[in-house]
Amino acid sequence: MIRIDFNDLKSLLEEILIKHGFKYPDAQTCAAIFSENTLVGVSSHGINRFQQFIDLVKFGHIIPEAKPSIENSFNALEQWNGNLGPGPLNALSMTDRAIELAQKYGIGCIGLRNTNHWMRAGYYGWHAAEKGFILICWTNTIPIMPPWGATEPRSGNNPIVFACSRKEGHIVLDMALGQFSYGKMANYARQGEKLPFPGGYDNEGNLTTNPKAILDSLRPLPIGYWKGSGLALLLDLIASIISGGKSTSDLGKDSVDSGMSQVYCVIDPEKIRAKDLVNQTVSEIIDYHLAAEKADNGKVSYPGERVLKNREENLKNGIPVDEKVWQKVKSLKRN
Amino acid sequence: MIRIDFNDLKSLLEEILIKHGFKYPDAQTCAAIFSENTLVGVSSHGINRFQQFIDLVKFGHIIPEAKPSIENSFNALEQWNGNLGPGPLNALSMTDRAIELAQKYGIGCIGLRNTNHWMRAGYYGWHAAEKGFILICWTNTIPIMPPWGATEPRSGNNPIVFACSRKEGHIVLDMALGQFSYGKMANYARQGEKLPFPGGYDNEGNLTTNPKAILDSLRPLPIGYWKGSGLALLLDLIASIISGGKSTSDLGKDSVDSGMSQVYCVIDPEKIRAKDLVNQTVSEIIDYHLAAEKADNGKVSYPGERVLKNREENLKNGIPVDEKVWQKVKSLKRN
Numbered sequence: 001m002i003r004i005d006f007n008d009l010k011s012l013l014e015e016i017l018i019k020h021g022f023k024y025p026d027a028q029t030c031a032a033i034f035s036e037n038t039l040v041g042v043s044s045h046g047i048n049r050f051q052q053f054i055d056l057v058k059f060g061h062i063i064p065e066a067k068p069s070i071e072n073s074f075n076a077l078e079q080w081n082g083n084l085g086p087g088p089l090n091a092l093s094m095t096d097r098a099i100e101l102a103q104k105y106g107i108g109c110i111g112l113r114n115t116n117h118w119m120r121a122g123y124y125g126w127h128a129a130e131k132g133f134i135l136i137c138w139t140n141t142i143p144i145m146p147p148w149g150a151t152e153p154r155s156g157n158n159p160i161v162f163a164c165s166r167k168e169g170h171i172v173l174d175m176a177l178g179q180f181s182y183g184k185m186a187n188y189a190r191q192g193e194k195l196p197f198p199g200g201y202d203n204e205g206n207l208t209t210n211p212k213a214i215l216d217s218l219r220p221l222p223i224g225y226w227k228g229s230g231l232a233l234l235l236d237l238i239a240s241i242i243s244g245g246k247s248t249s250d251l252g253k254d255s256v257d258s259g260m261s262q263v264y265c266v267i268d269p270e271k272i273r274a275k276d277l278v279n280q281t282v283s284e285i286i287d288y289h290l291a292a293e294k295a296d297n298g299k300v301s302y303p304g305e306r307v308l309k310n311r312e313e314n315l316k317n318g319i320p321v322d323e324k325v326w327q328k329v330k331s332l333k334r335n
Numbered sequence: 336m337i338r339i340d341f342n343d344l345k346s347l348l349e350e351i352l353i354k355h356g357f358k359y360p361d362a363q364t365c366a367a368i369f370s371e372n373t374l375v376g377v378s379s380h381g382i383n384r385f386q387q388f389i390d391l392v393k394f395g396h397i398i399p400e401a402k403p404s405i406e407n408s409f410n411a412l413e414q415w416n417g418n419l420g421p422g423p424l425n426a427l428s429m430t431d432r433a434i435e436l437a438q439k440y441g442i443g444c445i446g447l448r449n450t451n452h453w454m455r456a457g458y459y460g461w462h463a464a465e466k467g468f469i470l471i472c473w474t475n476t477i478p479i480m481p482p483w484g485a486t487e488p489r490s491g492n493n494p495i496v497f498a499c500s501r502k503e504g505h506i507v508l509d510m511a512l513g514q515f516s517y518g519k520m521a522n523y524a525r526q527g528e529k530l531p532f533p534g535g536y537d538n539e540g541n542l543t544t545n546p547k548a549i550l551d552s553l554r555p556l557p558i559g560y561w562k563g564s565g566l567a568l569l570l571d572l573i574a575s576i577i578s579g580g581k582s583t584s585d586l587g588k589d590s591v592d593s594g595m596s597q598v599y600c601v602i603d604p605e606k607i608r609a610k611d612l613v614n615q616t617v618s619e620i621i622d623y624h625l626a627a628e629k630a631d632n633g634k635v636s637y638p639g640e641r642v643l644k645n646r647e648e649n650l651k652n653g654i655p656v657d658e659k660v661w662q663k664v665k666s667l668k669r670n
Contacts, residue, residue: 005482073607075411077607088634105412105440107443147635150628173569241469273576284582292489298485300484
């Protein structure tokens with residue numbers, strides 16, 4: 001691991017994006033999102049995925065200059081087409097649009113079809129929370145988990161975000177519906193470690209903490225077993241219904257991970273409650289939560305707490321980046 | 336178990352409700368909800384909980400004639416006070432009000448404070464889906480699960496519903512965020528059985544499938560471990576923020592399970608997509624899901640499927656009711 005300065009990272013990514021067809025200010029915005037994701041400790045949806053992102057641009061699956069366009073609307077509910085533009089730019093744009101709707105109607109909801117991977121879902125939660133809004137958003141994905149009772153992957157892990165604003169640090173839950181991602185399981189496997197909890201079934205149909213066995217069976221567990229499986233189905237249904245876009249089933253027919261459907265729902269709480277009272281509610285709930293008696297070696301935190309800590313530390317000391325990844329990304333300046 | 340005819344059950348409950356201060360048509364509606372919940376196989380939120388419901392009425396915690404009143408509103412976003420009315424009636428009324436908002440704005444959202452237990456959350460999902468709407472609603476609860484990393488119960492299990500309409504049978508996910516409810520664990524314990532999956536920690540801090548050990552430690556697991564714990568926190572935050580009502584923390588200070596906060600969010604998909612296309616999307620997704628290759632002895636179903644089967648069977652053959660429960664409920668006619 002080497003340590004990279006946040007601004008150096010952002011400048012490099014911006015330069016590469018410009019070279020691959022992005023214009024200002026989109027190149028800046030897109031570089032900022034990838035850099036921020038890396039800064040807060042989610043390199044898997046930051047610098048470590050940047051080369052793949054550029055590859056998708058090169059092969060025409062991500063269209064740098066494409067912008068979302070509105071297809072249908074009815075007051076606070078809108079349907080947009082992502083036109084296969086860059087996922088992070090589409091997502092940011094739709095978050096902002098849902099915020100506008102919430103300012104006008106109290107709540108706004110958008111179904112977005114035909115978009116691309118938005119990288120770290122939580123980014124949009126932080127963005128909305130920073131402006132004082134509540135955000136609930138999710139995406140469907142290609143089929144990567146078996147539905148409950150099945151062996152064949154026909155569910156997405158459909159990451160979902162719930163975010164709300166807080167003066168001392170926003171509360172942002174960003175969770176995929178798989179208990180462990182394939183990336184995390186591969187990390188455990190590489191280090192020869194077991195998963196801390198059962199993460200799926202092996203080929204014999206036994207629950208296992210052996211990451212290799214799950215990478216082999218392709219039978220990762222949804223959170224809460226049948227419950228997460230049901231939730232994944234409903235999120236795919238609602239996203240596909242209101243966006244009019246591809247379902248997990250449709251996405252599974254393509255050879256490329258592109259064209260997914262998403263939902264953005266924003267609430268403006270200050271339209272019906274005084275800001276001070278909202279802040280008081282949030283503070284009281286978080287204080288109560290954090291003061292719970294700890295288990296031995298237990299730590300009680302709230303969703304988003306680690307993001308803030310990583311951010312502060314990495315801004316000061318530089319962002320830890322795998323040196324091979326850094327060299328590869330730098331080479332994208334040339335081709 | 337004895338078998339009770341649906342209409343006999345409904346008439347009995349209606350008579351008892353009238354005796355305890357309910358008026359027409361509220362008594363009919365409330366009896367219909369308790370009876371329907373029993374009919375579809377959820378007696379725990381139907382007849383088995385009816386005596387407790389009447390007790391709460393007797394002690395003044397549920398006020399039979401109270402109606403929800405609006406406190407704040409901004410177009411598609413409203414805040415209501417449940418005035419400690421009967422939870423099922425408040426919930427049905429708020430679902431219908433959110434439907435009206437969705438008809439006007441495409442989406443509608445309500446924060447309801449100061450209400451009472453709504454019994455089976457899925458009931459309101461079926462109600463909205465039957466009318467062609469998408470419903471997302473949830474409630475907070477008293478603290479009954481430790482947050483992740485803690486031993487002390489400071490999280491609600493905050494049941495949440497996601498529902499969408501389907502011609503051949505609606506898709507209704509109704510899930511609490513605990514892996515197993517205390518009621519289910521008590522059933523397993525009574526039958527001397529282990530849980531099929533780890534359901535919590537024992538007093539020594541080990542994950543266990545022994546229901547008695549969890550009933551003793553009061554450390555049930557949230558779904559997906561840290562993920563469900565985070566989700567429970569966010570649902571409590573959002574419900575408390577927009578309703579202006581009691582949080583799980585506040586509810587924990589009371590001696591009675593009353594006064595909770597809820598969110599009702601309804602989307603009218605047909606405002607932005609043709610009904611035929613919506614139906615087609617839903618059918619394709621469910622067909623794909625159900626056709627997944629099964630595990631040995633596995634069964635793939637969709638959320639709501641069992642409800643429909645139980646309903647059909649119990650309408651025909653009568654509803655299985657515990658005879659002692661039946662006698663107790665009948666005795667409520669007299670006092």
